[in-house]
Amino acid sequence: MIPWTVLDIAKIPDGGGELRLKQRGQEFSIMLGANELMNSRLSGSEKALATLSCEKIRDRAEPHVLIGGLGMGFTLRAALGELGAEARVTVAELVPAVVAWARGPMADVFKGCLDDPRVAIHDGDVAALIRGSKASFDAILLDVDNGPDGITHEANDGLYDFRGLSAARDALRPGGVLAVWSSGPDQGFTRRLRDSGFAAEAVGVRATGKRGARHTIWIAVKTGGRS
DSSP states (O other): OOOOEEEEEEEOTTTOOEEEEEEETTEEEEEETTEEEEETTOOHHHHHHHHHHHHHTTTOSSOEEEEEOOTTSHHHHHHHHHSOTTOEEEEEESOHHHHHHHHTTTHHHHTTGGGSTTEEEEESOHHHHHHTOSSOEEEEEEOSSSSSSOSSOGGGHHHHSHHHHHHHHHHEEEEEEEEEEESSOOHHHHHHHHHTTEEEEEEEEESSTTTSOEEEEEEEEEOSSOO
């Protein structure tokens, strides 16, 4: 078997540890300690994060979508495939090296999607961007951790508590969608979404094919007339 090679190591801001980019043949992996955050062979649920969300906003004119976490670009590419030419997609990425990896060793994985004129990269914390936005987005797609707790960046915990969900709701336009990727279910988070003013459902999706690991995506639609 071909051994893994570490291509680069990047520090997560504010003492969040180190990300390691590894390659084995044509396969890439991004690791945080012993946790594999993403793998280039496993893209099904990341794509579903985009397709399930974009389905909810398909009839909107000039939609603006915020993606938290660039990862390996699977969510971004899927969103671009679902959205029309008038759409805008902002990708918030906390670790600058991840963007460099996308344009460098993983360029074949990204297939030029960062050069799409609809795409803008925000270098910084998606939580801070959400808090500073008001009725700005038609959809917010979060794939910044392995679930609704902040393992890669402690501040990410604030995305998933009541205060963070309230900020996300305020950042969405009426009827907008908050979508959250997770490696597994969390009934408490489903209740928290509903208690925060969202019509929420947890959808089970496969990591890849019909036999891959089952992941969870929450699709939460902003309810009420509050802007």
